[in-house]
Amino acid sequence: MSQTHVTADTLPPGDLSGFRDLQQLAYEAADTVAAGLGPGVTEREAARRIRDHLTERGVQDWFHTPFAWFGDRTAFRRFRTPLQFFPTDRRLEEGMPFILDCAPVRDGFVADIGYSGYLGDNPLHDQLMDDLHAHRQLILEHVRAGDTLQDVYRGVDGLLREQGYDNRHQVYPGRVIAHQVGKVQSRLPRAIVAGFGVRSLQTLFGDLVVERLHNRSPLWADGDISAHPATPGMWAVEPHLGFRDMGVKFEEILVVTEDDAFWLDDDLPHVRRWERRALTAAGTTEENR
Structure with a gap:
């Protein structure tokens, strides 16, 4: 979504x-x-359930149709082609991690989310999720400071290496950690091609052309194309950490204005989880004094 002179007061x-x-x-x-x-x-089956849930509640189109990844597929190990991202017949087992990802469109608005969980008991997954919290804080702080997207990406890389993990968002097409989203404006008929809505793709490609004219990009990666501060608008951000055959991530919208940045919503499952874990840790500390 390309905008100019966007401030917190002028965002609709x-x-x-x-x-x-x-x-x-x-x-x-x-x-x-x-x-x-x-x-x-x-x-x-998991992806179909997400799609049914959303279409029953007014979703009319998709930036991309729902994905589901189980087990080692949460870390994108041995992914070589885009086709490997699509849901498979992999069956969920006790203790397995999973990631659910969907990007619905309703009344022109777009969301793109990522949800990490596991079946049964998985302490290692809990640790990765705990460590993911610092990346949400780092991204916001550095975007607010006006750092280039390239530098913020490299900051995430540095933090995850310190934590003992590896970068899995680099496996996404274009190595992106984020992309801009905006209201879909297209007269094309609704259709899905290779899992992506043609209306949303037309909007994204239009933004790509406009942004490149200004030496910017609506795609946030670690190359020189991202050597500029975040363009004002909405960014779907998805840091993805990997450890061996397990991956975790969140994906949510970061709002960027001319003079600020903020997460669109803090009432989200992963944020509530971090808050509960912090309260539990604080209670344990009090008991041990």
Whole structure:
């Protein structure tokens, strides 16, 4: 979404609430489907359940259709082609990690979310999720400071290496950790090609052309194309950490204005989880004094 002279006061409240409501709906779908997962459910079945949940609640189109990754596929190990991202017949087993990812479109608004979880018991997954919290803080602080997207990406890389993990968002097409999202404006008929909505792709490609004219990009990676501060607008950000055959991530909208940046919504499953863990840790500390 390319905008100029965007400040916190000039962002359209209706647009913010439209993006926020859809992001909440997308996370509700992932949360609901995650709660119903059990041994033997396939990635394809999980993705279909997300799609059904959202279409029943007014979603009309997709930036991309739902994904589900189970087990070692959460870390994108041995992924070589885009086709490997699509859901498979991999079945969920006890203790397995999973990631659910969807990007619905409703009334022109777009959300793109990522939800990490596991079936049963998995202490290592809990540790990775705990460590992911620092990346949400780092990204916001450095974007607010006006650092280039390239430098913020490298800052995430440095932090995850310090934590003992490796970068899995580099496996996404274009090595992106984020991309801009905006209201879909297209007269093309609704259609899905290779898992992506043609209307959303037309909007993204239009932004790509406009941004390149200004030596900027709506795609956030670690190359020189991202050697500029975040363009004002909405960014779907998805840091993805990997450790051996396990990956965890979140994906949510970061709002960037001319003079500030903020996460669109803090009432999200991973944020609530971090808050609960912090309260538990604080209570344990008090008990041990």
